[in-house]
Amino acid sequence: MDRRLPTTVAQHILEQQRLRYPGASGEFSWLLSGITLATKIIAAEVRRAGLNGRLGGTGEINVQGEEVQGFDIFANEALLQCLQYRGNIGMLASEENEKPVVVLEKPGAGKYIVIFDPLDGSSNLDLNVSVGTIFSILRCDPEGSEASDPILQPGRCQVAAGYVLYGSSTMLVYTTGDGVHGFTLDPSIGAYVMSHPNIRMPERGSLYSVNEANADGFPEYCRRFLHWLKSGEDGTVYSSRYIGSLVADFHRTLLRGGIFMYPPTGRYAQGKLRLMYEANPIAFLAEQAGGEASDGRGRILDIQPEALHQRTPLFVGSKHEMERLHTFARKPAAV
Ligand code: AHM
Ligand code: MG
Secondary structure, eight states: OOOOOOOBHHHHHHHHHHHHOTTOOSHHHHHHHHHHHHHHHHHHHHHTTTTSSOOSEEEEEOTTSSEEEHHHHHHHHHHHHHHHTSSSEEEEEETTOSSOEEOSSSGGGSSEEEEEEEEETGGGGGGTOOEEEEEEEEESSOTTOOOSSTTOOOGGGOSEEEEEEESSSEEEEEESSSOEEEEEEETTTTEEEEEEOSOOOOSSOSEEEOOGGGGGGSOHHHHHHHHHHHHTTTSOOOEEOOOSOHHHHHHHHHHHOSEEEEOOOSSOTTOSSBIIIIIHHHHHHHHHTTOEEESSSSBGGGOOOSSTTOBOOEEEEOHHHHHHHHHHHHSOOOO
């Protein structure tokens, strides 16, 4: 009987490297194995969320001005520890740390920079709702870079990006610029196993995802776009879905199509989501799957970051809905 063994993420990365970069040193696979190890540790802890005393806030306020959750600290430590000793990472930067962690004495001696949101949507954990880890990998010294701060690279410079969704199952979805691949954690063998090869985002969908409670504070073109989505004008009856956990909301958008939006709001004039460790990795994945991501004016991946924790409006989804959004953004309102 021909029973093929499952393809694990480690095998997949090695195989891809062998095909695309025959001379590769294997350092990149070593780095990614740090991420898979940390996220398996986080997944195990998330599974026991009500039992390990980590639920709820710590009372501390982080660099974002938001209350730190007990799980944020745990997930941040897990990633820092698993990545710090890889030997090829010059710097690590996280939503939870105001400043990047310099891993090597000479950061330039490392090959890679890893930026992450250790546990996005962590306030949802108290309610047993899905959360995620998001990561973005850059080169320490990208070709042609003259930037004084090596971290502040536009998203198009990412060499890899992905997320882990701690949902009804745990899934790792990543890209190295050669399509998007999804792996499901098989708890019986403790490995991420290929379950979603070559994910393509549908050209159009029938779902939109936005925190509509903020709609009065959205730019005018967003309100007109929302109205259009609900009008049924192009023959699609749109329905709405909003979890309030970016990784889960994006994962659905990736697989089902449609659009996810976090526009500027009355409270967050620049949008709420962070460019370098939320919008950039999500945008890289979306584009690699055939979708689009913008801040309403231009491509997310072309934004030159000015600060590590900078926020940006984010619109991401299928080509059809993104094209319509941009039409509204360009067209002034009729007076
Ligand atoms: P966090 O990084 O502090 O967890 O916040 C980001 C989360 C995203 O997961 C989600 O898309 C968004 O905040 C939801 O915000 P809101 O509650 O304003 O709709
Ligand atoms: Mg976050």
